[in-house]
Structure formats: structure tokens, C-alpha cells
Amino acid sequence: MKKIILVLAAASLAIFSTQAFAKEPKFILLISEQNIEGPQRAWWASEIDLSATENNLAEKLTAHGFTIIEPSKLTKKIKKEKAFRMVDLSDEKAIDLGNLSSADYVIMGKAIASSGGNVPQSTLISCFANITAKIIRVKDGESIAYLDASGNSAHMDKVSGGTEALRSASTDLAVKIINALNKEGGN
Numbered sequence: 001m002k003k004i005i006l007v008l009a010a011a012s013l014a015i016f017s018t019q020a021f022a023k024e025p026k027f028i029l030l031i032s033e034q035n036i037e038g039p040q041r042a043w044w045a046s047e048i049d050l051s052a053t054e055n056n057l058a059e060k061l062t063a064h065g066f067t068i069i070e071p072s073k074l075t076k077k078i079k080k081e082k083a084f085r086m087v088d089l090s091d092e093k094a095i096d097l098g099n100l101s102s103a104d105y106v107i108m109g110k111a112i113a114s115s116g117g118n119v120p121q122s123t124l125i126s127c128f129a130n131i132t133a134k135i136i137r138v139k140d141g142e143s144i145a146y147l148d149a150s151g152n153s154a155h156m157d158k159v160s161g162g163t164e165a166l167r168s169a170s171t172d173l174a175v176k177i178i179n180a181l182n183k184e185g186g187n
Contacts, residue, residue, distance in 0.1 A: 025181070026067040028074075028101050029054045030094050030108040031133060036115050036162035052163045053111040053131060053170045060174035066181075069101045091136060091143075098138035107177065109133030109147075111169065113162030124154040127161030129169040135180055145180035149173035 032042040033051035041051065058068040074097060089097075089108065098106040109132050116126035128150065135145045151168025155161030 024065055024067050025104040026069055026102060027061065027105050027107055028069045028098055028103040029057055030089060030097065030106055031057070031111055031131070032088070032109075033111040033113075033166065035113045035166065036127065036158045038159070040110075040112075051111065052166045053173075056167045056170040057107070057174055057177070060171060061177065064178060069103055074101055091141070095136060095138055095141050098136070103138055105144075105181075106136045106138060107133055108136065111166055113165050115158040115162065119154050122154075123156055125156070125158045125161055127153045127155060127158060127165040129162065129165035131166075131169045131173050133173060133177075135177065135184075137184075144184050145177075147173060147176045147180065149176060 030042070031051065031053050032040050033053050034040040035052075062068055091108075094106045094108045097103075111129060111131040113127060113129040116128060118124065119126055129152070131147075131149045133147045133149075134143050135147070136143050149169045149172035151165045151170070151172060153161045153164035153168060155164060
């Protein structure tokens with residue numbers, strides 16, 4: 001079942017192209033993540049790199065020709081201002097980061113993984129992930145789409161299962177982002 005869902009998601013991604021865009025839009029990903037039993041984390045507020053959610057989104061969006069701005073390009077700017085070192089950024093601060101990075105869009109949101117019960121007749125644990133996100137056009141601060149996605153997995157280790165569920169949810173989210181951006185036309 002999981003393979004079928006991934007194949008369908010990949011096929012959906014392949015259907016949509018970035019041909020509607022006059023130039024390749026640039027994105028900055030600001031999605032905080034909380035895996036099972038872990039703290040809520042974000043690359044702009046700590047020393048960690050992109051989360052599993054952001055890594056998977058970056059992979060899917062770059063495969064479609066979109067440009068994802070590397071967080072390392074903003075590290076020095078973020079360290080100078082304390083307001084950027086909070087996990088929960090305001091829209092205004094997210095737009096500021098978008099402007100500092102010359103991004104066309106900011107994708108901001110939250111990803112949370114949780115565990116359920118054991119899968120019947122196995123040693124596997126059910127894991128679930130939910131992501132809420134919005135796409136903000138940097139040039140005018142307009143929110144062009146509000147999106148949500150979910151994913152699940154079953155794993156012997158709940159943290160690894162949570163990571164798999166977050167990746168599954170972010171694959172679903174990538175399809176929705178591409179659809180929203182194709183409607184937007186890139187500008």
C-alpha cells in the first residue's frame with residue numbers, strides 16, 4: 001500500500017511542471033518539526049540542519065526545477081538578530097528572512113509526528129505525521145495557499161517510524177505545493 005501511495009505521489013509530481021514560471025522561483029523553507037518524544041526544532045532557531053520534512057520537500061521541489069535556498073547562506077544574518085532564533089516565527093519575520101535571502105516565496109509551517117498503538121500481531125508501532133503549512137509570496141507578503149498533509153508508517157522504533165511518517169507527509173505536501181504554485185503562475 002505504501003509503495004502504491006509513493007508511486008502515485010511521484011506520478012502526480014511528474015505531471016506538474018514549472019513551465020508556467022517565467023523564471024525559476026526561489027524558496028526558503030521554514031517548517032519546524034517535532035518528532036516523537038523530541039523537542040520542536042527548526043534550523044533557524046538552533047544548530048541543526050534542515051529537518052526530515054524540509055529535506056524531503058527540498059528534494060521533491062528541486063527535482064521539479066525549483067530553487068531552494070540553503071539555510072547556511074542565512075546563518076550569519078540570523079545570529080545577529082534574536083527574533084530569528086525563535087522556533088515560532090511571525091509572518092513578518094518569515095518575510096524578512098525571505099527578503100534577506102532573495103527568495104520569491106516562503107513556505108512556513110509545522111510538522112509533528114506521533115505514535116499510536118502496536119500494529120496487531122507484530123512488534124511494529126503505528127506512527128503518524130501531520131503538517132500544516134502556508135506559502136507566502138515575499139514581494140507583497142500575500143499568503144497564496146494554506147495547506148495540510150499527513151503520512152503514516154509502521155516501524156519497530158517509534159522515532160524512526162516518526163521520521164518515515166514525516167517524509168510521507170512531506171511528499172504529500174510537495175504535490176500540494178506544486179499544485180498551488182502552478183495555479184499561482186510563479187509571480
